[in-house]
Amino acid sequence: KAGVTQTPRYLIKTRGQQVTLSCSPISGHRSVSWYQQTPGQGLQFLFEYFSETQRNKGNFPGRFSGRQFSNSRSEMNVSTLELGDSALYLCASSPNFGGSNTGELFFGEGSRLTVL
Amino acid sequence: AQSVTQLDSHVSVSEGTPVLLRCNYSSSYSPSLFWYVQHPNKGLQLLLKYTSAATLVKGINGFEAEFKKSETSFHLTKPSAHMSDAAEYFCVVSDRPGGGADGLTFGKGTHLIIQP
DSSP, X not given: OOOOEEEOSEEEEOTTOOEEEEEEOOTTOOEEEEXXXXXXXXXXXXXXXXTTEEEEEXXXXXXXXXXXXXXXXXXXXXXXXXGGGOEEEEEEEESSXXXXXXXXXXXXXXXXXXXX | OOEEEESOSEEEEETTSOEEEOEEEEOSSOOEEEEEEEXXXXXXXXXXXXXXXXXXXXXXXXXXXXXXXXXXXXXXXXXXXXXXXXXXXXXXXXXXXXXXXXXXXXXXXXXXXXXX
């Protein structure tokens, strides 16, 4: 079974631009959550989608948004990029909403965003 | 509110010697606790989980952890370190059964270095 796939793996943008990251979950998984990982702040929760609906959102500005499609694939978008948005963005999938509490989180390898 | 503290940001051991990665947590309810591992340029992988069953939990790759309620600790151990164990390790707590991914709190991580 293929794992969680994130694209692109690496990208460089300049301040003010926008970026879209993609996440394909494990086949059959319906929940997708996104995280920002930085050396200073560690792993921070961005949002979670289940059945095409955003179920919860972390403490990030409105520049961060996402969506989920009917095939469970998810995208996240960051608009008006700032230097501080440079990070590794991780996506995780789970069979069901609430699967996180049973440890059923399967992570992709991440998309490393550098903002210049 | 829940929290998790990984007591060491870096741990260095020699190959073949025991590994101890320390984690303390704070939770208002009966928590679920997890250890995840992240190898360089990879996503996180679940090592083991505690969900109120046996207090000594065995995971993959020879790791185990013991839940000690009186000490609010969930330390990760391995009897003999291998070079392939070099990675970042995250202790994670959840006290919202059936909740979403926003119910997880990640520690800041412990970087494990294995000396040859």
